[in-house]
Amino acid sequence: MKMNHEERTYVPFRSPFDPCPPLPCRTYVVPVNQYVVFQPPDLPQFSPAEALKHGTLWPSLYSPYVSRKMKGE
Amino acid sequence: MWIYEKKLQYPVRVSKCDPMMAKFLIEQYGGADGELAAALRYLNQRYTIPDKVIGVLNDIGTEEFAHLEMIATMVYKLTKDATVDQLQAAGLGAHYANHDKALYYENASGVPWTASYINAKGDPIADLYEDIAAEEKARATYQWLIDMTDDVDIQDSLKFLREREIIHAIRFREAVEIIKEDRATRKIF
Ligand SMILES: [Fe+2]
Numbered sequence: 604m605k606m607n608h609e610e611r612t613y614v615p616f617r618s619p620f621d622p623c624p625p626l627p628c629r630t631y632v633v634p635v636n637q638y639v640v641f642q643p644p645d646l647p648q649f650s651p652a653e654a655l656k657h658g659t660l661w662p663s664l665y666s667p668y669v670s671r672k673m674k675g676e
Numbered sequence: 677m678w679i680y681e682k683k684l685q686y687p688v689r690v691s692k693c694d695p696m697m698a699k700f701l702i703e704q705y706g707g708a709d710g711e712l713a714a715a716l717r718y719l720n721q722r723y724t725i726p727d728k729v730i731g732v733l734n735d736i737g738t739e740e741f742a743h744l745e746m747i748a749t750m751v752y753k754l755t756k757d758a759t760v761d762q763l764q765a766a767g768l769g770a771h772y773a774n775h776d777k778a779l780y781y782e783n784a785s786g787v788p789w790t791a792s793y794i795n796a797k798g799d800p801i802a803d804l805y806e807d808i809a810a811e812e813k814a815r816a817t818y819q820w821l822i823d824m825t826d827d828v829d830i831q832d833s834l835k836f837l838r839e840r841e842i843i844h845a846i847r848f849r850e851a852v853e854i855i856k857e858d859r860a861t862r863k864i865f
Pocket residue numbers: 714736740811814840841844
């Protein structure tokens with residue numbers, strides 16, 4: 604599965620007394636909106652049909668997400 | 677006032693018979709971070725926010741109702757042809773006892789919607805920061821919902837809704853920047 608560049612991972616503390624085998628890591632998402640204070644003017648735009656599909660007019664504000672079920676997590 | 681367009685903001689297609697997913701999707705219908713709470717929160721805050729950012733609350737609050745309709749459509753499609761046995765097996769027996777197949781403003785655990793989910797502090801900074809947090813919470817809820825289904829069509833609609841929350845959050849962050857600006861101190865040459 605393609606790595607999501609917005610995904611951050613960390614390994615939680617593993618105790619020798621954990622009841623279940625440990626998962627490889629925990630993941631969370633830091634979406635693109637966290638790095639924009641104010642959207643600059645005249646950014647490139649999707650075509651209207653592409654914008655509808657992506658849920659935004661702006662490629663630079665598009666955030667992909669893949670189901671954890673699909674990734675086998 | 678509003679003008680109603682008799683279509684969904686984004687198409688909703690459900691390809692898998694999975695009534696249990698309806699039980700989970702209800703979180704975004706009548707849950708604390710759901711679309712009803714969002715719409716009512718923003719449209720209510722409009723009256724006590726600086727003029728320059730009323731439009732942001734107006735537009736986003738209105739869009740949230742369009743999202744509410746999309747969630748309702750998913751729940752409806754997932755339950756309309758379910759038998760009583762299927763509803764019970766999907767964990768919707770308690771819902772059926774009270775509502776038959778009627779939709780209801782409740783969260784995934786069946787807790788009815790309450791106005792205490794939303795706030796109106798009257799302080800523009802406090803209210804906008806609540807709105808930003810609400811958007812990120814809704815975005816996270818959509819992630820957990822996408823995680824729980826392998827129906828790529830319902831995932832597609834949920835991914836659209838998730839992206840909208842990301843855009844809403846940045847709009848609210850921009851609103852904060854707009855009201856932070858102190859025009860009185862700006863030098864005019
Ligand atoms: Fe939103």
